[in-house]
Amino acid sequence: MSFSESKTQEYKKLATAYIFNYFYDGDLIPALQICEDFKENKDFEVNKENRVRIKKLDFDSEKKRFFVQVTSYEPNSFIPITPPFSNEPPDLVEGSEIQDLKNIENCDKNHMFIMIDEKNIYAISQITYSHQAIRLNKIFKLLGFELNIRDKVDKGTVNRVRKEKIRSLGIAVKTTAKDIEEFKIKSKISLFEKEDSNTPFYGTLTLDHKNNLSLINEATDNLEDFIDELSEDFFIVTQKGNIIKSSAIKTKKDYYTYPYGSKTIKDTNAKEILDSFISTIIR
DSSP: OOEESSOOSSOOEEEEEEEEEEEOSSOHHHHHHTOTTOSTTOEEESSSSOEEEEEEEEEETTTTEEEEEEEEEEEEEEEEOOOOOOSSOOOOOTTOOOOOEEEEEEEEEEEEEEEEOSSEEEEEEESOOSOHHHHHHHHHHHTTOOOEEEEOBOHHHHHHHHHHOEEEEEEEEEEEHHHHHHSOOSSOOGGGTTSOTTOEEEEEEEEETTTOHHHHHHHHHTHHHHHHHSOSSEEEEETTOOEEEHHHHBOEEEEEEOOBTTTBOOHHHHHHHHHHHHHHHHO
């Protein structure tokens, strides 16, 4: 076994497995089997800056289940780097600058490890982690399939939120000092004055019932739709004061495995994890 349900010195790379419902007018597995574009090493152009490739594709005929690794990448990506340190002054040609950008060819931006069966889609995302349902829908659209893929939510938790109503909604956000200056803040926050205007800050955007009545009511009535669009890190405070985290609403499970490089995991380890996750869900 190449993974653990808890972090250890050996297994230290987090791999969170999610389950998604999908809605398709027909039988998806047979349709994928005859799809000419659904094959290993098939490459798709999303736009001039982004491409998608099917790096791995296996079919288990006994379980009627596909395992797929899909990579989203940029053919040419200029990555900021810190030049090597030197005590000597840089020898620059007049008018030139220190080179702190490096052109990386085929720079991976996301790895999706996916299992597809007749009822659900199971996935692990690496490098970037948010909005997996949206990403999955885009992948299937490239293949010519119009699927409606949504996070599989815990119905008991959703019904509890609807019953207790939402008092406020907290969403993890990233902003900058420049953006903060444009907000209508009663007093200037001097803490940000010394920071570069493009330096990112992380915090929580709180939408409460008092100041955002129609939005909160809309979220309560259409909770599943809001969950699909929210980031991975959000929480709900009900009118009774109960705090419900995203982890209690979305069906997911954390695993740990060997890192592959610094930002991803191997496809063989991802497959093992998803197999285990499915057996846990079905049990």
